Amino acid sequence: MKVVILAGGFGTRLSEETQNLPKPLVNIGERPIIWHIMKTYAAAGLDDFVICCGYKAHMLKSYFVNYFSENYDIKVHLGENRVEFLGGPSERWTVTLVDTGLDTMTGGRIKRIASHVGNEAFCLTYGDGLANVDIKALIAFHRSHGRLVTVTSVPSPGRFGILDIDEQQNVTRFHEKPDNEMGWINGGFFVVEPAAINYIRDDQTSWEREPLEKLARDGALAAFPHRGFWHPMDTLRDQRELEALWKSGAAPWRCW
DSSP states (O other): OOEEEEEOOOOGGGHHHHTTSOGGGSEETTEEHHHHHHHHHHHTTOOEEEEEEOTTHHHHHHHHHTHHHHHSOEEEEGGGTEEEEOSOOSOOOEEEEEEOOSSOOHHHHHHHTHHHHTTSOEEEEETTEEEOOOHHHHHHHHHHHOOSEEEEEEEOOOOSEEEEEOTTSOEEEEEEOOGGGOOEEEOOOEEEOGGGGGGOOSTTOOTTTHHHHHHHHTTOEEEEEOOSOEEEOOSHHHHHHHHHHHHTTOOTTOOO
């Protein structure tokens, strides 16, 4: 099963970092966040990746083209015009990088890589979020229900206080959102059947809008509930929180 990673957005809410590089290449520790995501899938036995590039696509391509020279010891034989990589690589990934357009929406990016996934189900996620999702259990769940798409559902963040407001716009109560009122949101980490791509109209289609909404109406969308660790990297604060977890030596998403 292939893994498709959406990595083409501008990352405007993390502009402190993304002025100079695409968000998937923003480091957590000494490695880009996309590396952490790929390691999560690889730990489940999935090592064939399709990366949907867009903003600063050349930098993502360069990262993987130069992966061995930047991450492993090398011996350069100048007289023989040959480079020798020392030691066996821990990553044995196949990585297909596709420039899916600068302004293409998420759905359009998926539609553009349809030929790279063929006629088999594939995993799909965003290039800016980490989780300790059980990938094998997610795939098994998808195979068990027969629907076109499975989305990993996560509890909505409970960091916002709730205001109870009367008709005169007076706040009658301020309270934190209890766990049983949190609801569920899209956490990424999808499993998708190729037929679901037919729900995407064109480049300007957002995967999270018309396609998922219609899939839900058609009874073709299932949710895999995940109550464990999940953390998007939308802002500099998010990046610093993930960085601190990694440096602590107890990053919840590390399963390799």
